[in-house]
Amino acid sequence: xxxxxxxxxxxxxxxxxxxxxxxxxxxxxxxxxxxxxxxxxxxxxxxxxxxxxxxxxxxxxxxxxxxxxxxxxxxxxxxxxxxxxxxxxxxxxxxxxxxxxxxxxxxxxxxxxxxxxxxxxxxxxxxxxxxxxxxxxxxxxxxxxxxxxxxxxxxxxxxxxxxxxxxxxxxxxxxxxxxxxxxxxxxxxxxxxxxxxxxxxxxxxxxxxxxxxxxxxxxxxxxxxxxxxxxxxxxxxxxxxxxxxxxxxxxxxxxxxxxxxxxxxxxxxxxxxxxxxxxxxxxxxxxxxxxxxxxxxxxxxxxxxxxxxxxxxxxxxxxxxxxxxxxxxxxxxxx
Numbered sequence: 397x398x399x400x401x402x403x404x405x406x407x408x409x410x411x412x413x414x415x416x417x418x419x420x421x422x423x424x425x426x427x428x429x430x431x432x433x434x435x436x437x438x439x440x441x442x443x444x445x446x447x448x449x450x451x452x453x454x455x456x457x458x459x460x461x462x463x464x465x466x467x468x469x470x471x472x473x474x475x476x477x478x479x480x481x482x483x484x485x486x487x488x489x490x491x492x493x494x495x496x497x498x499x500x501x502x503x504x505x506x507x508x509x510x511x512x513x514x515x516x517x518x519x520x521x522x523x524x525x526x527x528x529x530x531x532x533x534x535x536x537x538x539x540x541x542x543x544x545x546x547x548x549x550x551x552x553x554x555x556x557x558x559x560x561x562x563x564x565x566x567x568x569x570x571x572x573x574x575x576x577x578x579x580x581x582x583x584x585x586x587x588x589x590x591x592x593x594x595x596x597x598x599x600x601x602x603x604x605x606x607x608x609x610x611x612x613x614x615x616x617x618x619x620x621x622x623x624x625x626x627x628x629x630x631x632x633x634x635x636x637x638x639x640x641x642x643x644x645x646x647x648x649x650x651x652x653x654x655x656x657x658x659x660x661x662x663x664x665x666x667x668x669x670x671x672x673x674x675x676x677x678x679x680x681x682x683x684x685x686x687x688x689x690x691x692x693x694x695x696x697x698x699x700x701x702x703x704x705x706x707x708x709x710x711x712x713x714x715x716x717x718x719x720x721x722x723x724x725x726x727x728x729x730x731x
Contacts, residue, residue, distance in 0.1 A: 406435060406436065406439045407439055407443065408453075408454050409436060409439070410436060410439040410440045410443055411443070411446055411450065411454045412454055413425075413436065413440065413479075414440060414443070414475065415454075418475065418478050418479050418482060419482070421479045421483075422479050422482035422483040423483075424483075425479060425480065425482075425483035426483050430509050433480070433483070437480060440475065440479075508531070508534070508535060509534075509535060509536070509539070513539060513542035513543045513545075513546060514546060516535075516539075516543045517543045517546035517547060520532075520543070521547070521551075525551065525554040525555045525557075525558050526558050528551075528555050528558075529555050529556075529558035529559045529562055529593070530558075530562065530593075532544070532555065532559065532601075533559055533562060533593045533597055537597075537600040537601050537603070537604050538604045538705070538709065540601050540604070541601050541602075541604030541605045542604075544556070544601065544605060544609075545605065545609065549612055552609070552612075552613065553612065553613050553616035553617070554616075556598055556601070556602070556613045556616070556617065557616065557617055557620055557621075557624075559593055559594075559597055559598045559601065560593075560594065560595050560597075560598035560617060560624055560627075560628055561593075561621075561624065562593025562594060562597070563593065563594065564593065595624065595627035595628045595630075595631050596631045598628050598631075599628050599629070599630075599631035599632040599633075600631075602614070602628065602632060603632055603633060603634065603705075603708060604705055604708075614628065614629065633708065633711070633712075634708075635661065635664070635665065635669075635704040635707065635708060636665070636666055636669060638669055638672075638707070638708075638711065639666065639668050639669040639672050641711070641720055641721075642721070643672075643675075643676050645714070645719065645720035645721065646672060646673065646676040647676050648714055648719045648720060649707075649710060649711060649714060649720065650673070650676060650677060652710045652713075652714065653707055653710060655685070655688070657703045657706055657707065658673075658685070658703075658707070659685065659688045659689055659692055660692075660695055660699060660700055660703040661700065661703040661704045661706075661707050662685075662689060663689070663692065663695045663700050664697070664700040664701070664704065670689075673685070674686065
């Protein structure tokens with residue numbers, strides 16, 4: 397769902413979801429970002445009745461089921477609660493439900509997921525790097541990276557070292573962190589240490605920060621702990637590493653990446669990666685892509701890195717879905 401969707405577009409999306417039913421709507425919500433879930437949830441909660449003309453406009457097949465004023469669900473509040481719980485799980489959904497239906501604020505660490513990076517950076521700017529690290533590992537990697545970009549180089553490096561050396565967070569420490577953010581910890585497993593932080597988390601965040609920042613952070617970490625720097629590098633997957641994906645995985649990736657995004661991303665690609673992409677496309681599509689690359693003028697490095705980051709997000713999603721297998725080093729055999 398695009399960020400610039402207007403109120404009418406949001407209402408159309410809400411009508412569509414409400415007509416699908418809880419199970420199907422929940423599946424849709426799983427693929428939306430937190431702020432998109434919030435905007436759609438608020439819209440659904442506000443909608444009580446919808447005219448027949450409006451429904452027909454959104455879904456032609458709904459005509460036989462609609463009257464002049466049709467209640468899509470008997471209780472829209474209960475509907476949005478059920479959908480969010482199925483999509484997000486009980487704990488996350490309850491935080492959002494309170495915000496949507498009662499107008500109460502989501503506070504504490506969880507609330508940062510619903511804030512823009514500049515606001516999060518401003519809140520954390522004067523905190524100790526250890527506290528900042530413990531809080532940031534709760535955010536999505538791309539949001540965490542966007543926050544870190546707003547810090548000074550030294551502060552960013554110090555936070556990254558602590559993220560890389562973080563070995564989970566005890567429940568008592570998590571409660572203290574939430575008190576820092578003015579929130580009482582609710583729900584969850586109170587006896588189990590949260591598995592957050594570590595070299596892999598640091599690598600995931602660095603993947604989102606861009607090459608210039610990546611080099612600075614790794615140099616800083618290497619001075620403090622060379623072995624740790626190597627562990628982070630071993631866990632990193634960069635855009636150039638896309639070349640290591642097998643042909644089947646490349647073909648799956650090409651189905652998901654928009655052509656204009658791919659053109660810009662490949663502006664900064666190695667010749668080997670470009671050739672692998674061309675080889676896994678139809679000859680006509682490959683020729684078209686080559687023409688687009690040749691005709692495209694100079695592109696800012698920041699724009700290239702931004703598109704490469706989007707491609708890497710898709711790679712990670714396809715890895716999670718089992719459509720792409722990333723090599724774990726060496727020539728592993730699969731049967």
